[in-house]
Amino acid sequence: MSARIVFLDCNDQLRPVFDAVARADDPPIHVNSTPFASDDLPRLLHGCDICIDDHSYMPSEIVARCGDLRHIVFLGTGPQSYMDVEALRRQGVTVHAIKGYGDTAVAEHAVALMFACARDLARMDRNIRSGAWRPREGVQLKGKRLGIVGLGGIGAEMVRIARGIGMEVLAWNRTPRPDVGPPMAIEDLLKTADVVSLHLALSEETKGFLDGARLAMMKRGAILINTARGALVDEKALADALNDGHIARAGLDVFALEPLRADHPLAKLDNVTLSAHSGFRTYEASATLLGRALDIVRRLAAQRSSP
Known part of the structure; x- marks a missing residue:
């Protein structure tokens, strides 16, 4: 099975922004908009090596069951509130944060x-x-x-x-x-x-x-x-x-x-x-954020494809 890229938790506000900034030559990205519990992560990320995460919790013990996952592109500056970045690194999963977008x-x-x-x-x-x-x-x-x-x-x-x-x-x-x-x-x-x-x-x-x-x-x-x-x-x-x-x-x-x-x-x-952790949620900031996230995904996908 070829590795997948999954946008884990794309909400209704982010979907049109994602569609606007995505390029035709981007690697295929499966976009999930269905609510899920942490226990669902192994199923949602089956065969996935790169995942985009918009503020969903990623417990280390459950991520350990996502055997193909190697990269989490976190849509924000503070992934530490949602996952143990160091523990994931020891499990072979690199977390990529995005600064300055909002x-x-x-x-x-x-x-x-x-x-x-x-x-x-x-x-x-x-x-x-x-x-x-x-x-x-x-x-x-x-x-x-x-x-x-x-x-x-x-x-x-x-x-x-x-x-x-x-x-x-x-x-x-x-x-x-x-x-x-x-x-x-x-x-x-x-x-x-x-x-x-x-x-x-x-x-x-x-x-x-x-x-x-x-x-x-x-x-x-x-x-x-x-x-x-x-x-x-x-x-x-x-x-x-x-x-x-x-x-x-x-x-x-x-x-x-x-x-x-x-x-x-x-x-x-x-x-x-x-307010509901929405300080960064403007169209302008979201477009910058998702644009930079896709830049990271493209780079990681290109590295994966290199001999």
Whole structure:
């Protein structure tokens, strides 16, 4: 049997983008749009050596039963949230991530969450739909301090947008970025920022970065925005800080376990605005993402075919 290439989890939004960026001379790619459980992976990937994965979990012990699989092309920057990259490498499976495709899209989504939190838009929307007319006082962002944690491509876009709307930018990065401003201790940023926006990559060093102690350092009444990775934050400590008002509001696009359950403590709080890990989902970003994914697939397929 010749090796197959499978797009494991192409949803309705990605399918037209995929069709638009695919080329006639691409190697054949089987596109699966049917929902599946992790236990179905050996069946779906039977005879497959290259798979495209759009945020489906890939447990190492199940991937081990996919005997032909050699490459996973992950549609995003953080496969670590969905698979154990190092364990897969030891099993002979290489994970390919794609960086920089959606920096502007994610930054714009973070800003949208920031405005929604500042004006309590989601709660007013819920109130009106339930028949309650309750105007709520908001926060004016011009002149406020935005603390940006992580100055990669997305963080740099946040700097540009925040300065454009008249916010004072505070920034922390694991390596100094003098082009953005003088080095600042994370503790000082948390204590002084009116809004904190997370843009760190997830790693063993950053997992649980914003724990209970650091959340307690935040300025009382501050807003927290997370469009990076859910595991950067201690979710229980965050729920406690939101409950007691130490953190006024949070705008969250990412969670430690996705999809977020309806009974999760964060989903029950009125001062939390939620979105479904969609910060990177614009047509423009998706076209760039899938275009780069197909570039990787073409290269891998060509290597496979070389003598």
